[in-house]
Amino acid sequence: MLVTYLEASRDLCETDSILFGAALAVCRIIGAKLSTAGRATGQSSAIPAWRIRIEERIAKARAFIGRLICFRSGNTKPRIVRTVRMAFAGTSVSLSQPDIMQKLTERIDDLKQRIAAWGKRIRRYTGRLTRFNQNRLFQSDQKRLYKSLERPMVSGTGPVPNQADTVAFWRSLWSEPVNHNEGPWTEVVASQCVGITPMDPVTITPDDVAEAVRRAPNWKSPGLDGLHHYWLKGFVYTTLEYIAIGIIAIFWHDRGAESVC
Template identity: 70%
Template sequence: MKDTVDRVRYILRSNTFDVTELERLRREAVPLSDENAAAEDAAPQLAEQTANVNAAVNTPVVVDSNDDRTVAQELELEQMRSTLEEVIVEMRSTPLENRPRLPRLALSKRNRAVVRAMNPIMVTYLEASRDLCETDSILFEAALAVCHIIGAKLSTAERATGQSSAIPTWRIRIRIEERIAKARALLGRLICFRSGNTRPTIVRTVRMAFAGTNSDQKRLYKSLERPIVSGTGPAPNQADTVAFWRSLWLEPVNHNEGPWTEVVASQCAGIMPMDPVIITPDDVAEVVRRAPNWKSPGLDGLHHYWLKVLMVCHAVLARQFQEALNQKSLPSLFTTGITHLVPKDQGATDPSKYRPITCLPHTHSI
């Protein structure tokens, strides 16, 4: 038995297998009835692993960390699974508007390792998911569990009630100054790159700057020059705003269709119906790949980033998307959003001068 334990210790330290393969081998090699006996013989090794796990879980987020596989192997799967289950119990009884905000994560080696280790743990929960709403909840809960494990700071500010206090002028000015400083630094590196400087830091900055713009320089520079008008002037009267939008959306309107509709109908009569749409996991993966990571989420609070990195959800989402398409029905979660009124002109108080922007859950947009 000592030789076996030594060999297990050697395999763990030599990074021969990744964390998923180790979990599979453990289940195959240690039957349920023999786990207690094996635990007694491997007590010193388990104690050593537990210490490593606690150290890894409590380590703050550091960009420069050890090799991915080494860090992932230090994360005990059972501890991660326990954290996920605790989050699930807590979040299932929490209203959507009271969910904590998921922070943006640094793309460090350790963070990526934690996310990869979470993927196989989620399989059991996703396979038992009954509908899109439950799958969406599992994804949020897994994301929140990852944030707990890596020690990311969470915000409990209300996301949908609109009760947050107005941003003071001095803070707006500071943000503008910070934006100017970042823009100057970016432009400086772009000029260096154009002059032939191909240092890794310069190239990485240029790639990040053009991410999502398809190398459209005009779009990039236009985004740097866009004016900031929201939150800097007087807001329209709430009663006037409600009355304006109620007249558009709640009052019934009778439309008189002209004879042109019959002409269009006759012209479309000979069009062959399109082939049935078949949604595959590759379709989901491709759409998610092209989506921006941290675009504002909907009521569920789930960013595109988590739909990208929690890849085990793609097959389940494809199947449930197909079911929703065949049934021609979506859960109310995916048709209910948070609407923000963005002023078209600075200082506008007329409700008609505001553009409504509604944030629907990203699972719906996909």
């Protein structure tokens, strides 16, 4: 069935869509779980359990600090009093003793130090996890690692030019004939390049595509098409022939060829 659909494909994009549909059909037949987030895949943004636990401790400590400060300011509501008693649970501190204000200040400072320590622990654990992921990614996909280390591009805040202005700008650069005064060095370079043998025409065969697919990792993160290399390896050899035809068409189209035989 796959060969029948591939024979009717008109370009590489349609060939890729057919292969994706075939992979989706196989997954449904074997009962594999499919992501509902669309064809584009991305990394999970789930928060680790250890970070959730530490952040809950920090939130609870901050709530304690707020109510202790309210009690120190003279707020004696039942809810505030209960919280203060919980803060001193397990100690010999009583709310009626004379130095209760000093004890409150010491307890607040202790909670603030714990919050600072928990924050440092989160930063330390996050840094360790980042280094671990970077080392693992360096072993599997160095290109993706270096790309993740690049600084994000800052887009401009000005108005976006419309299509007419963009076309007019580039047309003024590429459509107007310009006479350049190159100088004598161009003649020297041209004379030195006379004896260079021109490069043979590039011919992409199914064997070249098969070799490139064979060397690619099976489950490397796919592009916008969502198709892993595993499916290109698992489908019939004819698939690589149609991929090679599509690549050749794009190759010659970029060079201004009118037709591809």
